Amino acid sequence: MKELTLAPAQSPISGKLQIPGDKSISHRAIILGSLATGTTTVTDFLRSEDTRRTVEGFRQLGVKIEENDSLLKIYGNGPTTLNEPSNPIYFGNSGTTARLMLGVLAGLPIFTSVYGDPHLTQRPMDRVVGPLSEMGGKFDGRNNGNYLPLAVRGGNLKGIQYKLPVKSAQVKSAVLLGGLFAEGTTEVIEEIPSRNHTENMLRAFGADIADNDGHIRITNERALMATDVIVPGDISSAAFFMAAAAIVPESKLTLLRVGLNHSRTGIIDVLSEMGAQISITNQQTVGGETFGDITVAHRPLNGVVIEGEIIPRLIDEIPVLALVATQAKGNTVIRDAEELRLKETDRIAATVEELTSIGAKIEGTDDGMVIKGSSDLTGGQTKAYNDHRIAMMLAVASLIAKQNVVIDDVSSIDISYPNFFWDLRKIISNHSTFAT
Numbered sequence: 057m058k059e060l061t062l063a064p065a066q067s068p069i070s071g072k073l074q075i076p077g078d079k080s081i082s083h084r085a086i087i088l089g090s091l092a093t094g095t096t097t098v099t100d101f102l103r104s105e106d107t108r109r110t111v112e113g114f115r116q117l118g119v120k121i122e123e124n125d126s127l128l129k130i131y132g133n134g135p136t137t138l139n140e141p142s143n144p145i146y147f148g149n150s151g152t153t154a155r156l157m158l159g160v161l162a163g164l165p166i167f168t169s170v171y172g173d174p175h176l177t178q179r180p181m182d183r184v185v186g187p188l189s190e191m192g193g194k195f196d197g198r199n200n201g202n203y204l205p206l207a208v209r210g211g212n213l214k215g216i217q218y219k220l221p222v223k224s225a226q227v228k229s230a231v232l233l234g235g236l237f238a239e240g241t242t243e244v245i246e247e248i249p250s251r252n253h254t255e256n257m258l259r260a261f262g263a264d265i266a267d268n269d270g271h272i273r274i275t276n277e278r279a280l281m282a283t284d285v286i287v288p289g290d291i292s293s294a295a296f297f298m299a300a301a302a303i304v305p306e307s308k309l310t311l312l313r314v315g316l317n318h319s320r321t322g323i324i325d326v327l328s329e330m331g332a333q334i335s336i337t338n339q340q341t342v343g344g345e346t347f348g349d350i351t352v353a354h355r356p357l358n359g360v361v362i363e364g365e366i367i368p369r370l371i372d373e374i375p376v377l378a379l380v381a382t383q384a385k386g387n388t389v390i391r392d393a394e395e396l397r398l399k400e401t402d403r404i405a406a407t408v409e410e411l412t413s414i415g416a417k418i419e420g421t422d423d424g425m426v427i428k429g430s431s432d433l434t435g436g437q438t439k440a441y442n443d444h445r446i447a448m449m450l451a452v453a454s455l456i457a458k459q460n461v462v463i464d465d466v467s468s469i470d471i472s473y474p475n476f477f478w479d480l481r482k483i484i485s486n487h488s489t490f491a492t
């Protein structure tokens with residue numbers, strides 16, 4: 057447990073920040089680099105608890121991976137050289153590691169057993185075990201293989217056509233990764249677009265993949281070849297600082313080289329619609345991923361409705377957007393976000409409970425929340441539920457609270473943003489008021 061007391065910001069937020077590498081893209085770089093033939097160099101890789109799980113997972117399968125700060129070298133020899141691990145693979149807290157690696161393990165002709173921490177052990181796996189079993193993978197575990205720990209016997213997969221029943225990039229990615237090993241064509245049909253980093257990176261590694269208006273087809277016909285990956289800054293991490301600049305009066309902050317893939321930029325659309333001033337400069341595209349600098353300046357904010365197709369484009373940003381909405385005039389309504397109940401914690405319940413406890417007017421619904429703005433935040437004792445996104449949202453809330461905000465445990469932040477508090481200190485001048 058690492059309790060932290062945070063004091064309100066006494067001045068506007070300003071300056072420039074380099075945001076650490078994108079977590080989703082970092083996971084995918086390890087996976088595809090490990091399955092490819094040749095050496096893959098990954099620049100600006102996110103070193104965090106979650107990505108460490110994916111690195112360790114592939115090391116257990118026999119892949120040599122060298123780490124030098126945020127530079128990673130993966131020495132791939134193709135999937136036929138991967139070994140049956142002698143010990144269970146630990147996925148920790150990482151849903152992405154679990155779902156995507158299950159897609160790979162289903163394709164390999166080996167036996168593996170996999171497990172996670174108490175939070176991941178409660179998150180559903182049937183969403184990937186279902187389609188991967190249909191392809192021929194064999195799974196066993198509690199509740200018909202819905203929960204970790206799981207036993208997996210892979211190999212002999214056949215392509216299927218699979219219409220996604222949930223809005224999930226992890227499920228899409230697991231089936232596509234299984235498709236890399238399957239006889240025939242594997243097709244995933246996605247009605248509402250979710251993050252497409254897997255598709256972009258598979259293409260960059262030379263896979264036979266095509267996306268025709270949400271019908272994504274892949275075959276096993278082309279072996280993956282190593283390619284270098286440059287990881288953009290994670291917009292889901294930048295989101296906390298975008299929110300901070302949007303709610304602390306007179307602030308103006310620039311976040312450098314952040315990933316701007318359209319499937320991830322819902323937060324820019326919503327903050328702009330609320331009235332924040334946002335500009336983007338220095339755009340470039342590498343390996344199918346666009347980067348750019350985002351500048352956010354404080355302006356008076358108005359409530360908005362967040363629903364429908366935009367939800368997967370900002371799913372991890374909803375807790376911090378709810379915080380921003382407490383400072384906007386009028387109601388903000390969030391709908392179609394039922395997936396939030398299945399994350400590291402139930403993020404609808406956690407956001408409502410904790411923001412209410414520090415003075416916000418917010419109510420939960422089955423698939424979202426309604427926030428009545430604007431209201432002053434008082435401060436006080438809060439809980440992070442061992443969820444990094446809730447912990448960082450509460451840290452941002454402290455900037456505008458009337459009194460200190462105490463967060464019961466901030467250690468979960470290492471899951472996606474180990475340097476979060478260093479970066480927060482850089483942009484607020486009264487950092488000496490941090491206390492543990």
Ligand SMILES: O=C(O)C1=C[C@@H](OP(=O)(O)O)[C@@H](O)[C@H](O)C1
Nearest residue numbers: 080152223224225226227371372
């Ligand atoms: O594919 C990914 O890297 C992710 C997809 C999303 O999950 P779902 O696919 O479950 O929506 C997101 O919430 C998670 O943080 C990362």
Ligand SMILES: C=C(OP(=O)(O)O)C(=O)O
Nearest residue numbers: 149150151152153372399
């Ligand atoms: C939901 C998240 O990650 P994962 O599903 O990989 O645990 C997240 O990072 O917010």
